[in-house]
Amino acid sequence: MNKKTLQDLDVKGKKVFCRVDFNVPMKDGEVTDDTRIRAALPTINYLTEQGAIVILASHLGRPKGQVVEELRLDPVAKKLSELVGKDVTKTDAVYGEEVEKAVAELNEGDILLLENVRFEAGEEKNDPALAEALAKLADVYVNDAFGAAHRAHASTAGIAEKLPSAAGLLMQKELDVLGKALENPERPFTAIIGGAKVKDKINVIDNFLDKVDNLIIGGGLAYTFIKAQGHEIGKSLLEEDKMDLANEFIEKAKAKGVNFVLPVDVIVADDFSETANTKAVAIDQIPAEWEALDIGPKTREIYSQIVAESKLIIWNGPMGVFELDVFANGTKAVANALAETAGYSVIGGGDSAAAVEKFGLAEKMDHVSTGGGASLEFMEGKVLPGVAALDDK
Numbered sequence: 001m002n003k004k005t006l007q008d009l010d011v012k013g014k015k016v017f018c019r020v021d022f023n024v025p026m027k028d029g030e031v032t033d034d035t036r037i038r039a040a041l042p043t044i045n046y047l048t049e050q051g052a053i054v055i056l057a058s059h060l061g062r063p064k065g066q067v068v069e070e071l072r073l074d075p076v077a078k079k080l081s082e083l084v085g086k087d088v089t090k091t092d093a094v095y096g097e098e099v100e101k102a103v104a105e106l107n108e109g110d111i112l113l114l115e116n117v118r119f120e121a122g123e124e125k126n127d128p129a130l131a132e133a134l135a136k137l138a139d140v141y142v143n144d145a146f147g148a149a150h151r152a153h154a155s156t157a158g159i160a161e162k163l164p165s166a167a168g169l170l171m172q173k174e175l176d177v178l179g180k181a182l183e184n185p186e187r188p189f190t191a192i193i194g195g196a197k198v199k200d201k202i203n204v205i206d207n208f209l210d211k212v213d214n215l216i217i218g219g220g221l222a223y224t225f226i227k228a229q230g231h232e233i234g235k236s237l238l239e240e241d242k243m244d245l246a247n248e249f250i251e252k253a254k255a256k257g258v259n260f261v262l263p264v265d266v267i268v269a270d271d272f273s274e275t276a277n278t279k280a281v282a283i284d285q286i287p288a289e290w291e292a293l294d295i296g297p298k299t300r301e302i303y304s305q306i307v308a309e310s311k312l313i314i315w316n317g318p319m320g321v322f323e324l325d326v327f328a329n330g331t332k333a334v335a336n337a338l339a340e341t342a343g344y345s346v347i348g349g350g351d352s353a354a355a356v357e358k359f360g361l362a363e364k365m366d367h368v369s370t371g372g373g374a375s376l377e378f379m380e381g382k383v384l385p386g387v388a389a390l391d392d393k
């Protein structure tokens, strides 16, 4: 990475403004999944151990520039305090007099968490006045919020123009793992793309076709490809206006010698429900009134076999409607294959990360990204504004 990292900074006795992604699920005022908070601990602990005064900032949800009581960061401060084993000061403001006073009372190694930065209308607009007010609080800026790096906001991009800046350890790890995978992959290199929306994954598929040996398609987006290849898909998910593009991808794969893999059988249902009648059918046997909601047993075997033989696998998007147990077997089989393969397994955030968490397999993966949208945009080859804004080495 050509950006400065924590090791390039001297932070002893300095006030460090550290942007983190503490956008975590909450229920009844409690954090229900602290994965993203734990992922930021290496940076936070490094800073406190080096004697920095740590000012943390994060967004939570999408309050759109207003104070929303349920989106205050107090439960996050409580959880963080448990995880670092010491007090964390939390302010009710994002900047201004209250915050400046609280910062002035901090000693080396202390941690302060600002209120939800998206309570300020200037945050998502990347308002220079807000960036300036935030920059005024600190001497140095560190961005460890990989999950929000695809946003050009005041606390992720604007502030970096106003202070010496560097990437945090989580940011560095995410970029290293995903970057290495894309630039200099071990082979065979396999990408597995699932989920629901073809539209959202077009650029990812296109970018992967230039890099991978195997491109496996599953989930709802498979049916646009299957229909484009001339099969009937019943009531399965279809993006009709993307059928031509689907065929272009299949042609591009052929031209590039990429093994483009589609389901050979599927699980169809007569209703989108847990209690629907279901059956496994070959891909050219989908009944007109039925909907395909998972990959079938033969496809599970083929996909698992490819994963087992790959040296590097990147997975983004479930193979079926895994939220309903009857349609979770395809996603489970792929998750198991990734957990067991000797190859390096990377989960690209979002629903796939939720799925491996649900199946208790997260620990068995080599890297589970903390960013859904961010990892997708990175894999599309887009520049992440939160990274671009940091100082070059």
Ligand SMILES: Nc1ncnc2c1ncn2[C@@H]1O[C@H](COP(=O)(O)OP(=O)(O)O)[C@@H](O)[C@H]1O
Binding pocket: 194, 195, 196, 197, 200, 218, 219, 220, 221, 237, 292, 293, 294, 316, 317, 318, 319, 320, 321, 322, 323, 349, 350, 351, 352, 372
């Ligand atoms: N065959 C299918 N038909 C309808 N929906 C599907 C199918 N397979 C997967 N899905 C749904 O796709 C959703 C995830 O899609 P998407 O948002 O594109 O993935 P991700 O968040 O991983 O990028 C899941 O809620 C899942 O239920």
Ligand SMILES: O=C(OP(=O)(O)O)[C@H](O)COP(=O)(O)O
Binding pocket: 021, 023, 061, 062, 147, 148, 151, 349, 350, 370, 371, 372, 373, 374
């Ligand atoms: O949870 C996040 O995105 P993700 O669900 O795509 O990983 C990030 O915190 C970014 O949040 P945002 O999509 O409201 O800007």
